[in-house]
Amino acid sequence: MAAILAAFAVGLVFGLGLILAGMANPAKVLAFLDLAGAWDPSLAFVMGGAIAIGAVAFFFAKRRTQSLLGLAMQLPSSRQIDWRLAGGSAAFGIGWGLAGICPGPALVLVGAGIWKGAVFVLAMLAGMVLFEVIESRRRPSQALPQAAPPA
Numbered sequence: 724m725a726a727i728l729a730a731f732a733v734g735l736v737f738g739l740g741l742i743l744a745g746m747a748n749p750a751k752v753l754a755f756l757d758l759a760g761a762w763d764p765s766l767a768f769v770m771g772g773a774i775a776i777g778a779v780a781f782f783f784a785k786r787r788t789q790s791l792l793g794l795a796m797q798l799p800s801s802r803q804i805d806w807r808l809a810g811g812s813a814a815f816g817i818g819w820g821l822a823g824i825c826p827g828p829a830l831v832l833v834g835a836g837i838w839k840g841a842v843f844v845l846a847m848l849a850g851m852v853l854f855e856v857i858e859s860r861r862r863p864s865q866a867l868p869q870a871a872p873p874a
Contacts, residue, residue: 824839826844
């Protein structure tokens with residue numbers, strides 16, 4: 724129960740931070756991304772702050788085996804940059820540039836009842852399903868092992 728309450732509190736603070744920073748406003752995000760036009764650099768400070776806080780958090784997390792709530796630490800281990808990472812990053816950036824919305828702010832928009840957020844979340848979920856379908860066809864030999872039949 725403590726983990727659920729902690730997740731709720733962290734999500735609430737994150738969502739409020741997105742609103743206060745303007746990250747949940749697609750027009751502000753698009754103005755930040757418009758380097759050749761009326762560029763609004765204010766979100767660069769938000770991102771810089773987030774990177775700094777994240778760097779400190781990862782510094783301490785790497786030295787722990789359990790979270791503060793006693794759960795196992797699950798940090799990424801791969802440091803490989805491959806075509807899948809680059810392609811996914813490009814797809815994310817293109818989507819962010821077209822819509823001015825990314826996953827966190829999209830959930831804030833859905834919570835605020837803004838239809839553009841709902842469309843984004845539905846498209847994001849469709850992309851996740853499409854990825855899973857492609858992956859399951861790409862590597863059928865790596866399916867989960869089947870349980871042995873009872874003796």
